Amino acid sequence: MDNYYDLILNKLRAHHRSLLTNYGKLYPVRMDFAYHDDAYQRQYGIDAYMDMLNLSDLTLLSNHILSIVWVMAFNKQYGFYFPTMLYFSSEQYANYNVIMNSVTNLWKNETDGYGINVEKKLTKNALSELAQLSWKKHDPLHALYINSMHTLNQIN
16 A cells, blocks of 8 residues: 555544544434536636535534544546535434435535535445545545544634
């Protein structure tokens, strides 16, 4: 494994352990946030990055989730997109459908209607998958975003 992948994966694992310590039971959900194929924003990494930063802050401030973790990725289908883990408490997870509707609407609003999000099957090695998807042309410290309720407004 290369240093880039190891750096991202180690940060993801440390954050996951921290959440378990602080909250106990977690309900993680794996999701990709992207743009429709015809969206001009998907071509510009900085615009996409700012859209996702705003979504992350809005979602945390609304107390919908315990934590959000994402990496910036790039592919031919979507351009820039964001493989993401959302962490819920049991109380939040009980309102999963309402919360995910809200998160979807926040993303669409943030992207001026160009945003799409797709829930992915949560696999045993989901953190490793996120690390592998991270866009290597970016500085690893800027391609990874970690934030949670107990560290709100702190970007690692």
